[in-house]
Amino acid sequence: MPEWVxxxxxxxxxxxxAEIKINSILLPLIKRGKNPDIPRIIRDESRKILTAVxxxxxxxxxxxxxxxxxxxxxxxxLDTWIQQGQDISIVIGGPxxxxxxxxSAASAKLSLSALTFPHTLAKVVLLEQIYRAWSxxxxxxxHRA
Numbered sequence: 001m002p003e004w005v006x007x008x009x010x011x012x013x014x015x016x017x018a019e020i021k022i023n024s025i026l027l028p029l030i031k032r033g034k035n036p037d038i039p040r041i042i043r044d045e046s047r048k049i050l051t052a053v054x055x056x057x058x059x060x061x062x063x064x065x066x067x068x069x070x071x072x073x074x075x076x077x078l079d080t081w082i083q084q085g086q087d088i089s090i091v092i093g094g095p096x097x098x099x100x101x102x103x104s105a106a107s108a109k110l111s112l113s114a115l116t117f118p119h120t121l122a123k124v125v126l127l128e129q130i131y132r133a134w135s136x137x138x139x140x141x142x143h144r145a
Contacts (some may be wrong), residue, residue, distance in 0.1 A: 001026065005123060008124045016134060020130070022127070042094070042099050045098075046093070046098045046102035047102075049093065049098070050102060056086070057089040058081070058086050058089065059091065060106060062090065062091065062112060062122065062126070063098065063110070066109035067108070068110075068113075071133060074133045075133035077108075077133075092119055092123060095119065112125055
């Protein structure tokens with residue numbers, strides 16, 4: 001990841017309280033040659049992701065066709081996750097998307113926007129939104145909508 005992504009990501013992560021622990025797991029992409037077999041790459045990358053998701057963790061996948069949620073709705077989801085005390089794994093897939101196998105394993109499929117973001121920016125936006133959702137739940141002045 002570029003330095004700016006790590007700086008921005010770490011800034012939001014350190015603002016969160018101890019009960020919201022963020023572990024970022026980066027998996028290397030499968031190399032794409034001149035004539036890549038995209039369906040195979042999507043399948044193999046998705047299987048690597050599924051293997052990396054901790055056992056017992058609730059799986060949430062970011063997907064272009066996922067449910068669009070407002071920040072307020074995300075704060076409700078975050079509150080539910082905190083109350084359940086269950087680990088949540090939020091997946092940002094590879095540049096070609098994720099497999100149907102991974103999507104069917106997910107308890108939720110969310111979209112950050114109707115716009116397409118590079119994965120580096122999606123990570124920062126996701127972490128900012130988690131922090132914003134937490135600020136809403138705690139009446140913190142960060143969220144002023």
